[in-house]
Structure formats: C-alpha cells, structure tokens
Amino acid sequence: MEKQTLIGSESEKLLASSVKNMxxxxxxxxxxxxxxxQGSQLKRTFPDVDYAFFGYNILKGYPxxxxxxxxxxxxxxxxxxxxxxxxxxxxxxxxxxxxxxPDVSCITxxxxxxxxxxxxxxxxxxxxxxxxxxPPTKSSGGKKSKFSGEFKxxxxxxxxxxxxxxxxxxxxxxxxxxxYYFSKLMTDNAPPFSxxxxxxxxxxxxxxxxxxxxxxxxxxxxxxxxxxxFGARYTFEHKMKTKTFISEKRxxxxxxxxxxxFYKITVGLGFNIAKEEREKVEKVSKDIETKTITVGAPPxxxxxxxxxxxxxxxxxxxxxxxxxxxxxxxxxxxMAGLNxxxxxxxxxxEKNKAEYCEYLKDLxxxxxxxxxxPGLVLKKTRLFAHFKEQKVSTNRQCIDTCLQLSDCxxxxxxxxxxxxxxxxxxxxxxxxxDSDTSYRIRAETDKTDKEWETMMFISKINSRMxxxxxxxxxxxxxxxxxxxNINTPDGCYRxxxxxxxxxxxxxxxx
Numbered sequence: 001m002e003k004q005t006l007i008g009s010e011s012e013k014l015l016a017s018s019v020k021n022m023x024x025x026x027x028x029x030x031x032x033x034x035x036x037x038q039g040s041q042l043k044r045t046f047p048d049v050d051y052a053f054f055g056y057n058i059l060k061g062y063p064x065x066x067x068x069x070x071x072x073x074x075x076x077x078x079x080x081x082x083x084x085x086x087x088x089x090x091x092x093x094x095x096x097x098x099x100x101x102p103d104v105s106c107i108t109x110x111x112x113x114x115x116x117x118x119x120x121x122x123x124x125x126x127x128x129x130x131x132x133x134x135p136p137t138k139s140s141g142g143k144k145s146k147f148s149g150e151f152k153x154x155x156x157x158x159x160x161x162x163x164x165x166x167x168x169x170x171x172x173x174x175x176x177x178x179x180y181y182f183s184k185l186m187t188d189n190a191p192p193f194s195x196x197x198x199x200x201x202x203x204x205x206x207x208x209x210x211x212x213x214x215x216x217x218x219x220x221x222x223x224x225x226x227x228x229x230f231g232a233r234y235t236f237e238h239k240m241k242t243k244t245f246i247s248e249k250r251x252x253x254x255x256x257x258x259x260x261x262f263y264k265i266t267v268g269l270g271f272n273i274a275k276e277e278r279e280k281v282e283k284v285s286k287d288i289e290t291k292t293i294t295v296g297a298p299p300x301x302x303x304x305x306x307x308x309x310x311x312x313x314x315x316x317x318x319x320x321x322x323x324x325x326x327x328x329x330x331x332x333x334x335m336a337g338l339n340x341x342x343x344x345x346x347x348x349x350e351k352n353k354a355e356y357c358e359y360l361k362d363l364x365x366x367x368x369x370x371x372x373x374p375g376l377v378l379k380k381t382r383l384f385a386h387f388k389e390q391k392v393s394t395n396r397q398c399i400d401t402c403l404q405l406s407d408c409x410x411x412x413x414x415x416x417x418x419x420x421x422x423x424x425x426x427x428x429x430x431x432x433x434d435s436d437t438s439y440r441i442r443a444e445t446d447k448t449d450k451e452w453e454t455m456m457f458i459s460k461i462n463s464r465m466x467x468x469x470x471x472x473x474x475x476x477x478x479x480x481x482x483x484x485n486i487n488t489p490d491g492c493y494r495x496x497x498x499x500x501x502x503x504x505x506x507x508x509x510x
C-alpha cells in the first residue's frame with residue numbers, strides 16, 4: 001500500500017515560500033543582519049494563533065464537528081506583542097507567554113479506528129482534546145477531581161452515542177493529518193489575561209454563589225490550553241450496521257486499511273490498488289453511510305503530502321489540544337500579581353466541578369454524567385482461570401491494561417478494595433497453563449465482602465466465550481415460542497446473533 005509521510009524535510013521551504021527577502025546579499029555583515037532582524041518590515045504573526053488563548057468546555061466540545069469545535073469559548077488570555085519577541089530566524093513575531101515552533105508533517109494514509117462502544121467513542125475524541133490529569137487537592141479529600149461528562153453535552157456526541165448505545169451501528173473513523181506548527185503555554189511568563197477575564201476574576205472573588213460559577217464555566221469553559229497543534233485534519237466517519245460489521249470481520253475483512261482504500265477510490269486513484277482489495281472495499285461501501293469532516297485545508301486529490309502542507313500554511317487551525325483544568329489558573333503561578341483571593345476561587349471551582357454536569361443534565365443538555373463502561377459489566381461476579389494478573393493503582397488502569405493486550409477479553413477486579421489490595425485479573429476464552437492443559441473460564445456469584453466485579457470487552461472477543469457451569473441472570477429476551485425448537489448450542493447462538501440487543505445466552509444441555 002502506498003503511503004506518504006512528510007516530516008520536517010520541507011518545513012524550511014514551506015515556511016519561507018511566502019516571505020522573500022529581496023535585499024539579501026552574499027557576505028552580508030553580521031551587524032547588517034542584526035539590523036534587519038531588529039526591524040519589523042519582514043515579520044509576520046503565526047496565522048490563527050489566537051485560538052491558543054481560548055478556553056475550552058470539555059462537556060460541550062466535539063473535535064469531530066464539521067467546522068468550529070463547539071468546545072472553544074472566549075479568550076482567557078490576550079496576545080501581547082509589546083516585548084518584541086520573535087523566532088530565531090527573525091521572520092515571525094511571537095506573543096508573550098507562548099513558545100511557538102514550526103512543525104510541518106503530513107500523514108496521508110488514512111489510519112482507521114473502529115468504534116463499537118460509547119467508551120471507545122469518548123477515547124477517540126480525547127485524542128484531539130486531551131485532558132491532563134489534575135493532581136490531588138485538599139478540597140477533594142486527597143482524590144483526583146475532574147469535570148465529569150466529557151463531550152456529552154455536544155450534539156455530535158449525542159447523535160453518534162445513541163446509535164452505539166442500542167448496538168445498531170459501528171463507526172469507523174479514518175483520518176489523515178497535516179501539522180503546521182504547535183504552541184506551548186509558558187507558566188513562568190504567562191500571557192496577560194484578557195480584560196473581560198480579569199473582570200470575571202474579581203466577580204468570582206466576591207462570591208461563593210454556585211450559579212455564578214456555572215455561568216463562569218459557560219463563558220470561559222472548564223479548561224485552558226497548555227499545548228495546541230495547528231494544521232489540518234480530514235476524517236471519513238463511516239457508519240455501518242453492527243450485524244454487517246461482524247459478518248464481514250468473520251470473513252476476514254481488514255477494516256484497518258478500509259479508510260485508505262476508500263479515499264483512493266473516492267478521488268479516482270483506485271487503479272493503484274489490487275483488484276481483490278478494491279472490490280472488497282467497494283462491496284462493503286454499499287452498506288456504509290459516510291460523512292466527511294474537514295478541519296482546515298483538505299488534502300489534494302492526488303494525496304500528495306508536500307502539496308497539502310503548502311496549502312495548510314495559509315489557514316492552519318487547532319486540530320489537537322492538551323487541556324488543563326481551569327482551577328489551576330487560580331494559583332500563585334498565574335495570579336501572584338493580582339490582588340484577589342484566588343485560593344477561594346480555586347476551592348469553589350473544585351467544589352462545583354461535578355455539580356456543573358448535573359446542572360446541564362437538569363437543563364436537558366445531556367442524559368448522564370457517568371463514564372460509560374468499556375464493556376459488559378457483571379456486578380458481584382468473579383471469573384476464574386485467569387491467564388495474567390497484575391497489581392494496579394486504579395480500576396481504570398486495569399481496564400486500560402486489558403484494552404492494550406490483544407489477547408485480553410475480560411477482567412475481574414475488586415472496585416471497593418483499598419489501593420494496596422487492587423489486583424487486576426485478566427482472561428481469555430481458553431487458558432493453557434505450562435503443562436498445556438486447557439481450562440475454560442467460569443463465573444461465580446461473589447459471596448464475599450470484597451464485591452468482585454467483572455467486565456467483558458465484547459468488541460475484543462474473537463470467538464464464542466463459553467463459561468462452564470454458568471447461567472446468565474437478567475432480563476430474558478427470548479420467548480418460549482422462540483426457543484421451543486432449539487435443541488443445540490448453535491441454534492441458541494444464531495437466535496442471539498440475530499437479535500441486535502442480545503449479548504449473552506445460556507444453553508442447558510439436556
């Protein structure tokens with residue numbers, strides 16, 4: 001498969017292409033160069049850098065939005081060029097408080113990611129809008145505190161998550177990216193606050209009223225940017241029926257390369273693809289709804305990375321951002337020079353983080369503030385015959401560890417245990433020990449005070465996961481009429497497979 005990657009090699013040429021110094025002479029003396037460097041006639045500012053000063057509302061953000069990400073709010077900082085800061089090559093002015101570095105790199109192979117659960121969907125959005133973990137605080141009792149409900153108040157998330165929640169659809173996101181430059185916020189010489197943000201600081205310092213803090217989150221967001229990548233991103237959002245996805249996957253179809261082949265066929269470059277692969281993609285495409293999401297300049301029809309990089313420099317936009325909780329602004333680092341009680345404001349923001357999501361829920365802007373589980377959760381259930389165990393510090397670490405292992409399909413953990421006792425048990429369909437003896441996993445209802453919990457990662461199970469001496473307890477979906485003539489495990493399996501909401505079944509051997 002042909003892939004094009006441009007990393008840095010053309011950056012100097014691309015950045016300089018629109019800036020021509022007609023007075024450059026060979027052998028120019030250093031003092032002449034210094035005089036020109038101190039002048040302003042050839043200097044520009046980085047395009048669209050204002051975005052780096054904006055706040056971000058993580059509950060209302062949606063990086064896959066067509067056009068402007070609704071998470072961006074109003075400017076927290078303002079651009080200050082009075083210090084005359086510039087790049088070392090003297091071509092660009094830089095505002096105080098930002099480090100800005102050209103970073104020209106384009107990858108046009110349309111990497112594809114499959115989304116089958118709401119958890120996976122939020123994880124994919126977090127790649128573009130990544131929240132930096134906050135340290136424990138006194139007001140949170142030593143626990144890490146964060147805003148709940150990431151992306152859930154955005155219309156884009158709600159539309160897609162509704163399809164995922166009823167298991168009707170699977171999404172395939174195929175993305176190409178082209179970077180132009182990145183900015184990083186300086187903490188020891190931060191940008192000045194905008195005038196309107198300063199007015200809000202003094203308003204917050206004078207009150208503990210909860211509604212005032214909710215209004216503040218609505219105006220300036222829940223986070224501020226500490227690292228922003230500017231460039232362009234081009235995404236195909238493919239939606240297909242879950243049943244079709246499972247069927248094609250079992251036939252051996254590789255959805256990992258689907259996006260690249262689909263793009264080449266779309267722009268008329270399909271003749272470069274092997275006939276068998278092209279025909280498979282064309283066949284699968286008939287059962288897929290596709291939406292094109294463009295952030296910044298789209299790639300050229302021929303997919304050339306150099307041409308795309310040249311186009312992106314005219315209007316780079318924020319495409320990835322690392323975020324920090326807005327209460328971290330209200331510290332000595334950023335507010336030492338202000339005559340306000342910023343500690344009081346920080347404590348009030350900390351107290352109202354979780355309540356803000358509930359506030360939006362009461363307004364009908366989202367359905368739930370809970371983090372969606374990454375799999376099927378079996379309460380008070382413990383699996384046996386694990387293939388691996390590992391001490392972890394949090395339940396989330398156990399989940400992430402399993403998701404990263406190709407052969408891990410389920411976990412059992414004790415959510416209520418103290419941190420020192422947290423052990424992550426990982427399971428596969430069939431486990432073989434050193435003597436090459438096979439054991440099928442089994443499940444038992446937990447009868448201890450530890451309250452074990454099991455999570456099954458349905459999207460990772462490659463073959464039927466069969467548990468011995470185990471019965472599913474829950475809402476039965478089949479009627480006696482449906483099951484009357486079923487007398488084999490395969491018949492039971494087909495009945496479940498044809499039901500979009502069925503995730504497990506029990507077959508009693510007669």
